[in-house]
Amino acid sequence: MLLSVIIPVYNGGKTIISAIRSTGAYLNNQIEVIVVNNGSTDNTETLVKKEGESNKNIIYTESEKGVSNARNKGIEIAKGDWITFLDADDFLLDLNNELMDLLQNIEEGLIVGNYLVGKSTIDLYSMTKNKKNNSSIVNQMLKNPTKYMTVWGKFYRNDLIKKENIRFDNQLKYSEDSEFLIRYILLCKQVRFININVYNYTLSKNSTVRSYNPQLIYEYEKAIFQIKKDLNKNLEYENSFKVFILMQFNLMMVHNVFIKNNKESIAKLKELCKKDYMNNALNIVKLKDIFTPRLLPLLLCKYHFYVFAAGIYKLRVLQNNRNTN
Template sequence: MDKLLSVIIPAYNCESTIKQAIMSTGVYQSDNVEVIVVNNGSTDNTKLIVKEEALNNKNIIYRESKKGVSNARNKGIETAKGEWISFLDADDCFINYKDNKIHETLLKSKYDLLIYNYLVGQSKIDLYSMIKEVEHSKIIMKMLENPTKFLTVWGKFYRTSMIKENNIRFNKLLRYSEDSEFLIRYLLASGQIEFNESYIYKYNLSENSTVRSYNPQLVAEYEKAIKQIKIDLENYPTYKYSLSVFILMQINLIMVHNIFISNGTNRIGKLKSICKKNYVRDALNSIGLRDAKNIRLLPLLLCKYHMYIFASLIYKIRIFYNEKSIKNDKNK
């Protein structure tokens, strides 16, 4: 490998943030980092900005792909010459990159996956403190049961050889949860996982995020991802319960980011309809009153016992606090 680290940035209409993202990677401070920016159909000045940066630094590499974040990330993987790969979204950034001595950690690490803490807006997400297990299977269970915190592709460092030797790529047919599906397959192929207590990534909240806007195709797209992840895990009975929790967490996302933000009527009817689908009903049958202490499962437990009105109230409250969090972060 020519470099220690390849940072892959999918770029789509990100002229206002792409330069900050590139600069946050440490590419201007270390010759051991390469940044691969993959433009996937931008119609603004993204291409010009990245090409100008590439002229100033030979370790900034410009590539193009077909539309879609999976196509962009796969192009980045094909291009990568680093021993490690990390993914960075164009509107996010690495933080305290040099202070956290990432290079020293990567040089010494014997692990297949390094996972760091991160920020969502101004809120700290402390994954390091959440993981007490050292057994590989138990870590995967914890990650499956907490997908919104753990199953993001960013904030992590992957061995390039592990990705390429196992032919792990992003599924181009998926529009949602494609990063979770990629990471699950990587987890199944990997050996030991290391968690680091440093905060190295900032996920910037946006009111314009695609998952915060009503999309009539979102339910079908999430279902497509769920079915693929079920196939990925079908030979691993150890993760049966954790997979059920993962599926129910996806249903939460569908409700909060789709059904209950729409202006349409019969939202409770749509909730009932989704809960009657076979894959959701099977997942609901895996949980019971013992899971009531898990606040995230509470609306699904209410659905299991046909208390849909109370479940809908919880979803509406969650949407209210999500919107409030975005506005508060924007005003800071």
């Protein structure tokens, strides 16, 4: 078996069949699809089992709740030389002969493709400055986590995952894919970027990070500290990791603090900025970053212009709401 596609699913009855059929498993018997149901209460199980009746390479299994548990279950039973991950409301693109030939013949340990978000292409191939140097790649990923640090849209060597016992941390509820990717790339010899759109991300998906969760900040902080631990022996990533923290902070603000937009929001913003890990990260923001949209609110926080930073975060919440409706 050449490729295992692992699809964690929870109540994905409306999209799971489209996701399965996008894998190319009906056209290539070297592709297996492992659908891991983690607690669905809809008709997901029935649909997947029926789909599997006509193709023995469509495998249905179950796990405990949680996307990390589901992906780990898929890893346990994957037989492919390569593993890729697919969310149940997304679909794969261009698993064509060119890509399948590449999987059979390359020596690199990780393949990274471009992907679509709505009608926009995220061109990681062109964005990546130094494609031959793993340290440079990790630095660029840390500085651009929302574009790079997804577990999907990438192909991983199954033997390396099994040999090094790389699994998703089921204690993390957010950024668990970023943490998995960092641990994997630190162990693989080389990365290959390909100029092919391999994945379609559904922008309007009902993602858990798009709804209010009072535990979100705690969960993001837990992931930050774990990734710091993963990188602990690699001082060349110290500055980039601070940028990663700042980008996670932006997500905390947009997906938690300013969703409710109440009187406590600015107080919470101030409180978080005073935490040691955040205060330390803010030190890398400079006045020259005033025209950098993603750093502007952080620059305002650094100089205690919290009301203006809050205004930017409120606008971003509104923009997110428009994009996903």
